[in-house]
Amino acid sequence: MQVTLKVLRFDPAKDQKPRWETYQVEAEPWDRVLDLLHKVKADQDGTLSFRRSCGHGICGSDAMLINGKNRLACKTLVKDLGHTITVEPIRGLPVEKDLIVDMEPFFAAYRAVKPYLINDEPPPQRERLQSPEERERFDHGTKCILCASCTTSCPVFWVNGAYLGPAAIVQAHRFIFDSRDRGKRERFKALGSGSGVWRCRTAYNCTEACPREIPVTQLIEEVKRAILFDRF
Amino acid sequence: MAHRHEVIVVGAGGAGLATALYAAREGADVAVVSKLYPTRSHTGAAQGGIGAALGNVEEDHWEWHMFDTVKGGDYLTDQDAAEVFAKEVIEAVIELEHMGLPFDRLPNGKIAQRRFGGHTKDWGKAPVHRAAHAADRTGHMILQTLYQQCVKLGITFYNEFHVTDIILEDGVAKGLVALELATGELHLFQAKAIVIASGGFGRIYKVTSNAYTLTGDLQAILYRKGLPLEDMEFYQFHPTGLYPLGILLTEGARGEGGILRNALGERFMERYAPTIKDLAPRDMVSRAMYLEVREGRGVGPKKDHVLLDLTHLPPEVIEKKLPDITEFSRIYLGVDPLKEPVPVMPTAHYAMGGIPTTLWGQVIRDEKNTVVPGLYAAGEAACVSLHGANRLGTNSLGDLVVFGRRAGIHAARFAKDADYHELTEEHLGPSRERIERIKNSTGKERVAVLRAELQQSMMDHASVFRTGELLQKQVEILKELMDRYQRISIEDKGEAYNTELVEALELGYLLEVSEALVHSALNRTESRGAHAREDYPERDDANWLKHTLAYKVEDGKVAFRYKPVVLGRFEPKARTY
Numbered sequence: 001m002q003v004t005l006k007v008l009r010f011d012p013a014k015d016q017k018p019r020w021e022t023y024q025v026e027a028e029p030w031d032r033v034l035d036l037l038h039k040v041k042a043d044q045d046g047t048l049s050f051r052r053s054c055g056h057g058i059c060g061s062d063a064m065l066i067n068g069k070n071r072l073a074c075k076t077l078v079k080d081l082g083h084t085i086t087v088e089p090i091r092g093l094p095v096e097k098d099l100i101v102d103m104e105p106f107f108a109a110y111r112a113v114k115p116y117l118i119n120d121e122p123p124p125q126r127e128r129l130q131s132p133e134e135r136e137r138f139d140h141g142t143k144c145i146l147c148a149s150c151t152t153s154c155p156v157f158w159v160n161g162a163y164l165g166p167a168a169i170v171q172a173h174r175f176i177f178d179s180r181d182r183g184k185r186e187r188f189k190a191l192g193s194g195s196g197v198w199r200c201r202t203a204y205n206c207t208e209a210c211p212r213e214i215p216v217t218q219l220i221e222e223v224k225r226a227i228l229f230d231r232f
Numbered sequence: 233m234a235h236r237h238e239v240i241v242v243g244a245g246g247a248g249l250a251t252a253l254y255a256a257r258e259g260a261d262v263a264v265v266s267k268l269y270p271t272r273s274h275t276g277a278a279q280g281g282i283g284a285a286l287g288n289v290e291e292d293h294w295e296w297h298m299f300d301t302v303k304g305g306d307y308l309t310d311q312d313a314a315e316v317f318a319k320e321v322i323e324a325v326i327e328l329e330h331m332g333l334p335f336d337r338l339p340n341g342k343i344a345q346r347r348f349g350g351h352t353k354d355w356g357k358a359p360v361h362r363a364a365h366a367a368d369r370t371g372h373m374i375l376q377t378l379y380q381q382c383v384k385l386g387i388t389f390y391n392e393f394h395v396t397d398i399i400l401e402d403g404v405a406k407g408l409v410a411l412e413l414a415t416g417e418l419h420l421f422q423a424k425a426i427v428i429a430s431g432g433f434g435r436i437y438k439v440t441s442n443a444y445t446l447t448g449d450l451q452a453i454l455y456r457k458g459l460p461l462e463d464m465e466f467y468q469f470h471p472t473g474l475y476p477l478g479i480l481l482t483e484g485a486r487g488e489g490g491i492l493r494n495a496l497g498e499r500f501m502e503r504y505a506p507t508i509k510d511l512a513p514r515d516m517v518s519r520a521m522y523l524e525v526r527e528g529r530g531v532g533p534k535k536d537h538v539l540l541d542l543t544h545l546p547p548e549v550i551e552k553k554l555p556d557i558t559e560f561s562r563i564y565l566g567v568d569p570l571k572e573p574v575p576v577m578p579t580a581h582y583a584m585g586g587i588p589t590t591l592w593g594q595v596i597r598d599e600k601n602t603v604v605p606g607l608y609a610a611g612e613a614a615c616v617s618l619h620g621a622n623r624l625g626t627n628s629l630g631d632l633v634v635f636g637r638r639a640g641i642h643a644a645r646f647a648k649d650a651d652y653h654e655l656t657e658e659h660l661g662p663s664r665e666r667i668e669r670i671k672n673s674t675g676k677e678r679v680a681v682l683r684a685e686l687q688q689s690m691m692d693h694a695s696v697f698r699t700g701e702l703l704q705k706q707v708e709i710l711k712e713l714m715d716r717y718q719r720i721s722i723e724d725k726g727e728a729y730n731t732e733l734v735e736a737l738e739l740g741y742l743l744e745v746s747e748a749l750v751h752s753a754l755n756r757t758e759s760r761g762a763h764a765r766e767d768y769p770e771r772d773d774a775n776w777l778k779h780t781l782a783y784k785v786e787d788g789k790v791a792f793r794y795k796p797v798v799l800g801r802f803e804p805k806a807r808t809y
Contacts, residue, residue, distance in 0.1 A: 013726050030564070042680030046723035046732040053443040056479045056560060058372060059272040075563060096414060097729040103269060116380035117332025127329040129341030135334060142334050142366070142373060146271045180332065 003027045003078060005036050007048065008088040010095050018095065021045075029079035033066055033087065037073060037099075050099040057211060060147030063090050064099050070149040070209040090152035092161065106148050109164045112190045113172040118183025134179040140219060141174030143212040150206035150216050162195040166206035166216045169197055173219040176226055188227050197224050233419045234655070237263035237388065238647040239640075240408065240423040242395050242450055245273035246371070246629065247611025248429035249378035250636030251593075251643070255427075256385045258644030263388040265395060265410050265421065267445065267734075270379045274431055274443045275632065278371020279556065280484030281363025282633075283351055283626035284325040285318065288342045289361035294318040296353055297362065301627060302802045304350040304513045305584075305620020306761035306771065308463070308779070311800030313618045316591055316638075321630040324637065325364050333377040335366050336553075346553075347487035350513035350624040356809065359487075359511050363626045368482050368556045374629055393419065394734055396663035398426065398453055398607075399655065403597070405607035406653035409663045413734065416727030418660045418667075424647035427608040427639050428454070428587060428595070429632075433745045435738075437580035437695065438687040441473055441480035449737075450613055451586055452744035459597055459604070460781035460793070462615040463585035464745070465753035465763045468623055469696050471517040473579020475537040477564055481557045481576060483625040486510045488549055490542045492521070493573060494529040500538075505809040512809045515622040515762040518578040522696050531575065539573035578696055584623055584762065585752070586615040588781065588795075593639025599781060599795045606650065610639040617779060620797075621761020670736045675719030679736050682720065686713055686742060694750050699767045703754040710747050711788040717743055748782045751790035756780060773804050 003025050010018040023040045034052055041048045050073070051061040057075040065088040066076050078085070093101035144167065151157050151165035172191055175181045191197050197220060206216040239255045241248045244266035256262045266273070285292040298318035302309045329335060329343060336344040345361040353360040366373040382389075390410065396418070397409040407422045430450040434442025455461050471492070472481040486492070492510050494500050504520040505512035512520075521538050530536050542550055547570050550558055554569075561567045561574045587609040588596050593616075595607040611632040618631055693706035717740060724732040758772035759765050779795040 011726060012728055030566075038680075041732070042678070046679075047726070049724075049729045049731045053268055053272050053445045054274060054277050055444055056277075056477075056564070058277055058369070058556070059268075059274070059443065061268070061272050077563070097726075100729050102414075107269075111383055114384075116384040119332075123330040125326075127326055127335075127343050130337050131341050132337045132339060135337045138334070142376075143369070145276070145372070146269075175332070178332065178334070 001027055001029065001083065003036065004084045005040065006084070006086045007098070009098050011097055027078045029077070031078045032074050033076045033078070033085065034062055034073040036078070036085070049097045058145060060145035063147040063149045064088065065090055070153045072147060072211045075211055090148060092152045092158045093148070103148065105161060106151060106167065109168040110146065110171055112164060113168045114183060114187050115171040115175065117175060117178065117181055118186060119180055120182070128180050130179055138174050138177040140214045141170045143214055144170050145212060147211065149209040149211055153205040153209035155203055155205065156199050156201055160199065163199045164190065164196055166220060169220050169223055170214060170216055173223050176223060184226065188230060191223060192227050197227065233417065234422065235263070235419060236422040236652060237261050238423065239425045239427065239643045240265060240421055241427045241429055242408065243273070243428065243430035243613065244268065244270035244389065245429065245431050245611065245632070246275035246374050246378060247632035247636040249375070249382055250633050251427045251429055251610055251640035252387050253378060253381050253385065254637045254640030255644040256387050258641055260644035260647050263390060265390045265393045265408070267392060267394045269391050270389065271375060273375060274446055275375040276372045277441070277443065277480060278629055279368040279480060279482035280487065281346060281348060281365035281370050281626045282325055282374070282629040283348060283362045283624065284321045284364055284630065285362060286322060286325065286343060286345060286364060288338060289345045290353070292353065292360055292362055294322060296355065296360070299355055299802055300351050301618065301624055302620070303356065303807060304624040305622055306807055307620065307777065307804035308617065308760060308797055309620030310617045310798035311802060312798045313591060313616045315800070317618050317630060317634050320634045324630065324633040328374065328377060328633065331377050331381050333366065333373050335364055346484055347511060348625040349483045349486065349511045349517065351626070352508065356507070359508055363484065363487065365484065368484055368554045371629060394737070395450065396666065396737065398450070398457070399659050400457055400604070404605045404653070407655050407659070409660055411663070411667070413729055416730055418663055420655055420657070420660055422652050422655050424650040424652060425606050425608060425643035427593065427610060427643050428613050429609070429611045429636065430613045432583045432612040433742065434580045436686065436690050436742050436746045436749070438691040439473060439476070439478040439577070440580035441470055441478055442580065447738035447741050448745035449741045452741035454587060455744055455748055455784050458783065459595065460588060460783050461585060461748045462588035462781055463617060463779050464749040464782055465756050465780060466584035466621045466761055467580065467749060468514055468582040468584060468762050469518040469578035470581035471514055471521055471578050472540050472576040474560060474564060475575035475577045478579035479560055479564060480579065480581070481540060481560065481574065482554070485540060485542060485554055485557060488553055489545050490540055492517070493539045493541050494524045495531045495535065496529055500524050508809045513622055513624060516809065518696050519764055521578055537575050537577040540576045541573040542569045543571060543573060580695070582623055582628060583612055584615070584619040584621065586613050589614045589616050591616065591638065592642040593635055594642065599793045606646065608639045608643050610636045621763060667733065670720065670722060670733060671725055673719065673721040675721045677716045677720045679720055679722065679732070679739050682713055682716055683739050683742065686746060690746055694753055696764065698753055698763070698765050700754060703750055706750045707754065707788070710743065710750060714743050714787045747788070748790065752780045752782045755792055777804065
């Protein structure tokens with residue numbers, strides 16, 4: 001089938017502002033959008049730039065706005081999109097070239113929540129024990145691939161780039177609810193601050209955008225409750 | 233721009249992060265230079281588990297793990313490496329748990345373990361539960377956990393920096409050059425010690441589980457500089473790649489009870505490995521699948537693949553323990569593994585060969601184990617040689633933490649007593665020239681076309697089964713492709729995120745590692761592990777119980793030297809399962 005692929009292009013060396021470019025691409029229904037981008041780059045326009053690595057939804061490199069929604073290009077098939085496909089960079093992070101955005105603000109928020117196990121007690125000789133139920137409690141957050149789909153679909157983040165954003169809060173959740181962790185109070189400092197969880201307006205965009213089906217909004221609500229109950 | 237760090241690690245996958253972490257814990261000033269963001273490295277794609285004789289589910293011993301590794305490697309495994317590995321991987325798994333890694337748990341709270349190909353109890357008598365796992369995203373969890381610890385220690389990261397040169401002078405590693413993708417600027421890095429942990433090169437093949445970014449960059453850079461690559465002929469095809477894309481479906485699926493079936497519905501592995509059937513090592517299963525297809529028992533309109541049947545397993549086992557691969561087959565094939573078997577075929581997966589090192593990750597330059605001062609390698613980029621002629625499933629994740637840690641510790645200690653070397657802007661010259669040549673070329677050859685021809689021809693002539701005739705043909709094809717590579721040109725002349733330039737550089741690396749692989753395979757006139765020569769079907773210990781060191785002489789010309797296999801408590805025996 002013939003697909004019309006419209007890509008929002010931007011080359012900082014040449015363009016004042018982003019511009020649309022349209023390509024006709026021969027595609028199979030089971031092709032990934034990533035395959036289309038590769039075809040364009042190979043046959044039509046080598047200057048088209050985008051990130052990708054694993055190609056099957058686990059590295060998180062190729063999050064982009066596809067037909068108006070945040071998705072991974074390698075996990076979105078042509079058959080689910082129709083004959084006209086639009087592709088834009090994810091929103092709310094500075095565009096560096098074409099579909100590539102500056103990820104540093106995103107990872108700065110990640111680092112701010114102390115995304116690592118905090119436990120200074122001397123570890124036992126063998127593993128720390130944890131029941132399957134305790135392990136299950138934070139399972140959702142461990143699926144996060146840091147693709148930024150959730151954070152860059154959040155209207156609060158678009159308006160206020162200082163907001164930690166859903167992804168960072170999911171990372172915090174993953175440790176706050178880990179029975180082995182002792183660092184929740186340290187994390188609450190960032191999470192309870194003006195740019196923390198209370199900015200969330202429960203728009204659910206993040207949950208809809210997550211390519212790993214993490215119930216992001218629910219996890220944010222759980223973090224809010226954990227902070228509230230910690231005061232009593 | 234110039235930078236200076238005591239230890240610089242190239243690559244931010246599991247091996248690179250483990251190296252960086254342990255080097256930093258030794259007190260070194262550490263930086264990581266990676267062409268990706270760390271959490272996007274391909275360790276994240278590893279699914280099924282990390283093997284360690286924890287004995288949490290049933291009796292197990294490191295000696296059994298060592299034996300399985302040596303036998304799995306078809307006795308090309310160095311037994312000193314296997315011993316260090318089987319002992320230290322236990323400690324490494326416990327340390328990962330202490331770092332916060334979310335392993336699945338048994339009801340008693342201990343780390344859960346499952347079966348995996350080639351892992352046995354009692355010296356091969358039956359499969360054993362040895363693979364510690366976190367659903368089917370164990371690699372993802374290891375990568376995330378190691379990165380988290382690096383963030384905690386404040387290790388410096390140069391993300392999206394593409395290394396273009398390792399500076400080796402007077403036989404000593406002095407620093408490196410890297411292209412900053414965001415700006416197109418070349419950076420000079422001074423280092424006392426450099427650790428190469430840049431992963432594999434599955435993209436030489438058309439069907440592969442490997443990321444687009446796995447192009448053998450650093451192996452090729454060192455090979456061009458006259459350093460050897462060891463045992464490159466041994467390239468592993470993982471039996472269960474999702475057909476036809478090659479996306480990995482973990483061996484853990486068979487560990488949980490999944491069965492391979494041919495077009496007649498037969499469990500064909502009963503014929504090839506009667507003791508452990510579908511849990512035979514990967515080289516044997518991959519060959520068996522090809523043979524079934526060749527003998528007309530393949531599935532589908534082209535009769536060119538087989539099926540992985542999980543339908544008899546309880547749905548909750550599939551949903552809980554194999555969620556990601558279930559999703560992959562639903563998304564990419566529209567096949568629900570709960571209801572119907574999944575089409576699979578072997579997919580290029582792992583390089584057993586690579587940059588030769590000592591047990592502490594020091595890169596060596598010859599068969600006498602002469603060390604290159606200041607240069608280290610770990611993980612899939614390296615060859616210690618733990619995996620010999622065929623790697624057992626789960627031993628890659630174990631390899632990268634055990635030998636990443638050893639390389640990190642040794643590099644940090646080496647750096648303490650070493651001085652920085654003088655480097656000047658002139659050291660950027662060769663990289664700059666290479667980049668300018670590509671950008672200014674008016675040739676007519678296209679990168680994507682050459683790459684596709686390379687990948688298809690490697691698949692046709694140098695994959696699971698090989699013959700002298702096919703390999704010779706591939707030697708000629710590679711010569712021609714290398715010649716045409718001199719005439720590639722690109723459209724993107726810009727500086728910021730010139731990904732077309734990066735792909736052009738990567739194609740050069742793919743050609744180099746292919747050359748080392750094909751010549752090494754043509755040279756080895758026996759069948760051992762993943763290297764199956766139809767014209768030499770038997771293992772030949774009298775002549776070939778030795779490691780290949782391949783040296784580049786010029787394009788299309790390769791010289792060989794040999795290193796004895798380190799033997800030990802396990803005498804080479806016929807390999808039956």
